[in-house]
Amino acid sequence: MAQEHQYKSLLTWTGNKGTGTSNYKDYDRQYDITIEGKPTLAGSSDPAFRGDASRHNPEDMLLASISSCHMLWYLHLCSVNKIVVTDYSDPAVATMVMNPDGSGQFTSATLNPQVTITAGSNVEKAEELHHEANKMCFVTRSMNFPIGHVPTIKTN
Template identity: 55%
Template sequence: MAGREHRYKVKVIWTGNEGEGTSTYRGYSRAHQILAEGKPTIEGSADPSFRGDPERWNPEDLLVASLSACHKLWYLGLCSQMGVTVLSYEDEAEGVMVEVAGGAGQFEEVVLRPHVVVAAGSDLEKAHALHRKAHEMCFIARSVNFPVKHEAEIVPAAG
């Protein structure tokens, strides 16, 4: 039996034609916009290593952010269902991408490093276990072909 299907529609518009299109590798900007109906536009570019604008989001940033956000959303939902009260959650996620000969490359891993503050008296063991469950449930992590690890720090609130 097939599960429910969800579709996500976005539009990516290249805005980097500086007058001569892609007539030369250095002659165009990597600037683009990512749009979805009813949502703010994301100003994107390439990673600065690939002639991109360091002030704009690049696809690699967005992939790491997607993994982090998906994990967080699952974690918070599971905690709310299992009696663990999360008071704050911050993740300093990091992805490692390796280039190979010929210019291609791939991510080798992403490490999520959430710092979670839970209400005093919360079950810390359960709070850690729910990170493992969130990882198993995260749609994005289940869809990538590289390891997504998590190194959670969970601390009880003072008091």
């Protein structure tokens, strides 16, 4: 039997300037995401859509979710395969295409993990495990667009 996990968050729009959505330019796109026991995330739409550039937007959070899920699976797989990771960063990139009607969708994401492993670790296996992490990541498995990865592995 499949195990089920449930996640909860509270989204609260904070952008009412007094007249609600009476006009497209009369309201802000700010919102707060509250998850019990965690710091509040300050969100907004992308600046291209009248949003506040100092706040997280949904597109940024989607890419960050893909990247962090991959990293967590990768670190787990390295640990159980006796590969010691000492540093990890990922300058990930995603592409979203806008449609004439104003809708849009992500068409791809590319993870670019830059990983440092100890000299005694297997570099070839470390590279392979990115493919496995891509298969295991809950978030990646839920997307309907391709997610590639171009890892860089170095030893220290």
